[in-house]
Amino acid sequence: MNTQTTPTGQGPISRILAPIRTRLLIAATLAGIGTIFTMIPLAGMAHIAQILATASDQAWELSASSKRDIAWVVTASIVSVFIGMGSMFLGELIAHLADNRLTHHLRQAVLSRLAQAPLGWFTGQTSGQVKQAMQDDIATLHSLTAHFYTAVGRALGALSISVIYLLAMDWRIAVITLLPLPGFFLFLHRLMQSSKANMGEFVIRLEHMNSAINEFISGIPDVKAFGTTGQAYRGYQDAVNSFADAFDRFTRPLVASMAHVHAMVTPVTILGLTLLCGTISVVNGWTTPVDLVPFILVAPGICAPLLLLHTLLHDLGSATGAAQRVMALLETPILQAPLSDQQPLPANNEIRFDNVSYAYDNGHRGLSNLDVTFAAGSVTAIVGPSGAGKSTLARLLLRFFDPTQGRITLGGVDLRQLSTATLYQYIGFVLQDVRLIHASIRDNIALGRPSASQQEIEDAARAANIHERILALPGGYDAVVDDATQLSGGEQQRVSIARAILLDPPLLVLDEATAAVDASSELVIQEALARLTRGRTLIVISHRLDTIRYADQILVLDDGMIVEQGNHDHLLTQHGLYARLWALSNATSTLESEVSTC
Known part of the structure; x- marks a missing residue:
């Protein structure tokens, strides 16, 4: 899993996901197949309705063959549901295992890379930027790998089987029912373009605000001590206001497109078109009322996968920015390593x-x-x-x-x-x-010589005039350096x-x-x-x-x-x-x- 290669023409997400891409595609395929199987009962219901509608006896006493057909349909529907659930479970399991592998690798790779970075690099970075990439952005990528691909597989599976089934039932009613789909994808494309145009500024302002918050919190004691409320807060206020303006510019173009997208594929819209077209077909004798049952059962269900796709594609934009920042950390310049394993040793201390x-x-x-x-x-x-x-x-x-x-x-x-x-x-x-570091006093002293004995550590502490202070701490040399273990600047x-x-x-x-x-x-x-x-x-x-x-x-x-x-x-x-x-x-x-x- 080499993250240092940078293939040309590949986006940041493709490069990040390269080690687990095959697993994610398998997971998405299993999720899509599972969704298809779980939708078979809808077709079964429609088939049972047709069996009941064609029963010759007015008393609804079904023939033995009709009962066998219904029993077969019910059995097949139950079996398909279990098969579908198993397939989706397997897909989710594969996706989460792949995500665990990737996030573990990314955290280790980032840590390894930063360990090789020149210490001077850290002076040019804010803690907010590094924290966002190592914690928030990797968490965003977790949502992408663990949920995005399987969710897309489910959405595409439900959408494809629904369209195929409706076209097979009656292509004329299906075409009218599915008329909102081209408009949906058109507005969705515009929505993605609008989102992409302002995403860069949005992310930059968010980084600045995170850094300003960290700096502001660390400076609160001084602010309170000097009683300042204007200049001291200005940097923080400016960062928050800049983020609010960037957020407004980011969301304003999306509102109209989102409204159109949601309006076009609501269940009411789809069902209304289905009933309108179906009524015309029945009145003109082109079809029978029972033939509308598949459309009434299946067509409104197309809305949920479409709206899920909309949400997922919007999240994909955030994941792209997260992948870019993680890749930037993985490409942090590192100090040149010795050219050979046979390192020359200094002749003296000059x-x-x-x-x-x-x-x-x-x-x-x-x-x-x-x-x-x-x-x-x-x-x-x-x-x-x-x-x-x-x-x-x-x-x-x-x-x-x-x-x-x-x-x-x-x-x-x-x-x-x-x-x-x-x-x-x-x-x-x-x-x-x-x-x-966040470790015991002993580990902090022995940072350069982890193999040092307790006696050597204590001798070094005595020479540094800190031994008695360490013994006075709760836990002594085992006391962990954190907010509970207060050491003054001189003691540190x-x-x-x-x-x-x-x-x-x-x-x-x-x-x-x-x-x-x-x-x-x-x-x-x-x-x-x-x-x-x-x-x-x-x-x-x-x-x-x-x-x-x-x-x-x-x-x-x-x-x-x-x-x-x-x-x-x-x-x-x-x-x-x-x-x-x-x-x-x-x-x-x-x-x-x-x-x-x-």
Whole structure:
């Protein structure tokens, strides 16, 4: 079941359903055959009516042959109902098993694909978009695979056998009775075209609204804290209003067509035409009243399959959009894998950027022509104003994405020649934005080394100054990280430090590791980081220049380029950007001290 192939000329639904298409066609065929068998009793009723109408005795005493005919018809009708029910059951079973196989495969395939995606890809996606594709859209495809094809099979089976039967009974009355059908399909075609024209905008606005809702809910504490009701709600209100406008444009053209479609194939319309044509035929002696019974029994039943087809085709439009979004996830760009199984191992812990440039998808330049070496065992600090490219440099080193030009080597080996697992054995990181998974504290710490013993996990937690806090939690190391287990930002940061300590990488990247915590938490984290960084190659990104003044090398970035390089004392003598940032940092520290004494 290879979802990565993209055959030309195939729509998203065809590509999604390719692995189970044969099963779905079998299921639809069985459902259609089952429906045909369950409609045989209607023909049996009409036949019994004809037997009764032709009985010669006015006292309705039937002959033995008539009784045998009626018994045969009743028996055949009962048997056909059971055969039909069995066939439909088998069709539904096949469809649901195929759906289970497909949805399981899609979820696994999406998860596998996203696991190979560069971590930088996730920064450009909203949680609402990914959630919609992985949860809502796959649920929409479940309705398509589990119910759509069997429902279409039932509708086509009922429609085809009804038309054939009525034409066989009396083609003249059948033609008049079925006159609304061409009009029905004409308006249905217009309905589908109108729906398709505005479906794209409808789906886009829905995605934006889902994202706005997620962002709004996450920001409610700040909104309430600052008492804002205008600007804070505007993004959410704009997204909801835009969706409402798109929904109006999507549904308005459909209303008239839907009204015409439903009016043309209501049972009253079909039965009225049947009785009108039948009455004329009986009055003119072209047929007998009993010959109208098949039309009265069967013709109104055509309405339900037709209206079901209308509903199913409308749902097909939603399924097409869902399939497109799921396919987009399955085609997410992935990091280039090593070309061979024989991966070269780094000779040492030296990192080198060789003419490295990176540009984002929107064309914004992140880094330009970087040539720099991070010596093994050294401490390098990266500073610069906001937007200078500091975090981009760190994320390239961690291979959140690959450079658009040049190469990055670890111990002489291009990072693209190392598997992700191998790379993260050499490079650990503690970032500003901590993400703990929904699992136990133990599993969160042992994320990089699942085989670690309990003693090793506890030793790492002690080194990160988080062991006592974990023991205080209900369940201790077995406590699951969720809404019930409340960890502060500083405590979550220390769990991530324990994770890095347990992994014990020779090279460590710290990206504003204490930027989002209070002063007391920062002191505890700094002590944990001091233990973690001993004897390692260290790359530190920080806006607190007093914490990096003793670094062996300081890189000053501005607009994606290295504008200054050297140690603290050397850079101060240059009276350049670093000197200005240092003066600003001192002024800020002085101001903070004055404020704290108030």
